[in-house]
Amino acid sequence: MRLRRGATGIDVLHEPTGSWIDLKAAGGESLPVSVVEFLGLGERARDTARELVDRAVTAGTATATTFSPLPFEPRSLRCFAGWDTHWHQAAESMVRRNLPAVLPLAKTYKAIMRKPFPPLRPGSAVFEHPIYYTGNHLSVVGDGAPMLWPGYTELLDFELEYGALVVRPVRDASPAEAEAAIGGFVVFNDFSARDVQWDEQRNGPFGPVVKTKTFGSSMSAEVVTADEVLPHLGNLRGSVTVNGEVWTQTSTEGGRWSVADGLAYASRAEDIGPGELLTSGTLPSGCGMELDRWIQPGDVVRLEIERIGSVTNTVAQRG
Incomplete structure (x- = not known):
């Protein structure tokens, strides 16, 4: 899974279509908005994100355009x-x-x-x-x-x-x-x-x-x-x-x-x-x-x- 830091949290790439999806707008309000925290949840969070992204692409919603060039600030x-x-x-x-x-x-x-x-x-x-x-x-x-x-x-x-x-x-x-x-x-x-x-x-x-x-x-x-x-x-x-x-x-x-x-x-x-x-x-x-x-x-x-x-x-x- 490919992630970036978007305007409202995390954007996820839907690889079959090449579309970036705003995870929060796609229904992921309960998921972390930080890339680091999201990744810390492991496979469970990735599976949930995939389902939300697939749904958003099918519905034609939650497409993301703006993003940060730095995905996280290293500690x-x-x-x-x-x-x-x-x-x-x-x-x-x-x-x-x-x-x-x-x-x-x-x-x-x-x-x-x-x-x-x-x-x-x-x-x-x-x-x-x-x-x-x-x-x-x-x-x-x-x-x-x-x-x-x-x-x-x-x-x-x-x-x-x-x-x-x-x-x-x-x-x-x-x-x-x-x-x-x-x-x-x-x-x-x-x-x-x-x-x-x-x-x-x-x-x-x-x-x-x-x-x-x-x-x-x-x-x-x-x-x-x-x-x-x-x-x-x-x-x-x-x-x-x-x-x-x-x-x-x-x-x-x-x-x-x-x-x-x-x-x-x-x-x-x-x-x-x-x-x-x-x-x-x-x-x-x-x-x-x-x-x-x-x-x-x-x-x-x-x-x-x-x-x-x-x-x-x-x-x-x-x-």
Whole structure:
């Protein structure tokens, strides 16, 4: 089921006709008006919504037109590192740009040892448990909003990710319990200031995720319910299009940890509740740094993941 935040509450997509239906106007006054609360009710609420939407389409009533580009306001943002391939490719590109003299050594090591040059590999913790940083949930914008260009960076980048929405409280959850607490998915763009990232990674005590990341990110206007996505989450196609040109095509295959593993780890001795958002990390070849292609002011950037949807933002002028 595909949902968005409408004028009076929740809009539901009637997929056979492509019509968006205002759930409240269709007779769903007893259902929550919040996407997060609705998803927290699970299958029972979805079944009721389907019946109401089918009826409304048959009667030709309750069609919705206006909606919010942001389907919900995240209560927190935990950003995971999901794919080793992205890490290795991004690290190599960062070194190529900033320390080109090291690259021949890294390539020789890789050719002989059949594995990445040690300084280009993540720390050992990534092999032991999911890793994440806490982002700025207050700077997430919706589909169609400008992609902010902070005045302190010359290298703005996009990152193709998905976000998993928590809809039930968990603490010390098993992976199965964590998976049951995930109610929906969005497409997520984790904007990044790459020149700042290089400086923070080498010189900052808290690593490359401070001003590199916290200024802005975006998500799709639509939320797809977890039952539609989870069975396919390890095999979804993704793409990035800039000004109508496909820059990259990739997939969700090959992730080291599942989203349920990530939520279970995050919930160790910690309460996590409805409305909190977990992001997947960048899909392999899902950012400009890996491609060595860089967006510019005025570019229209569209990120898409099969079954989940898309988010499009126009790059703003440098701040």
